[in-house]
């Protein structure tokens with residue numbers, strides 16, 4: 001069944017040689033070859049201002065440069081977030097993007113859920129978080145308990161109704177051989193064909 005897939009590349013460095021970009025391309029190629037509709041938004045190309053106040057979070061509209069990305073999130077059935085681990089979590093650029101787009105009224109509704117809890121507004125969508133890192137992926141999972149990714153999965157994506165959220169971690173990326181990187185790219189292509 002073809003899906004509407006949105007790939008968000010959350011690498012702040014626009015350099016094409018960043019491995020996150022190769023992973024995004026591999027996923028996109030796989031998905032397109034299987035007939036899914038795929039859109040890629042590279043956050044490094046957008047003007048993403050920091051959210052500065054609760055007042056703005058509640059009442060200011062999504063910044064103009066981010067409106068198309070915000071609409072793309074609403075239109076998507078599956079969202080793939082790809083980013084490097086920076087200081088244990090997502091880069092600030094991606095966090096700033098999510099603070100601007102995961103707004104009340106758009107991503108969730110204050111007080112509209114059972115017992116006055118927030119009601120998710122993006123239910124019915126799934127996601128995959130793809131993270132590259134310098135340390136071995138197992139070390140991040142076992143020693144650091146993948147806290148940064150758990151926060152993204154639970155506090156942000158699940159909170160607005162996006163589930164299931166699957167995860168793919170690529171560790172020791174900086175020292176990985178070409179053969180290993182090629183295997184990872186093939187794995188991303190395969191995930192893309194399956195649209196998951």
Ligand SMILES: Cc1cc2nc3c(=O)[nH]c(=O)nc-3n(C[C@H](O)[C@H](O)[C@H](O)COP(=O)(O)O)c2cc1C
Nearest residue numbers: 018019020084085086087088132133134135173174
């Ligand atoms: C500012 C910064 C912070 C980083 N913090 C971490 C970290 O906390 N843990 C880690 O394993 N790697 C860390 N790294 C390494 C990157 O995660 C790694 O270089 C990147 O995932 C490689 O993918 P890329 O080619 O797409 O940049 C950091 C790199 C930078 C530039």
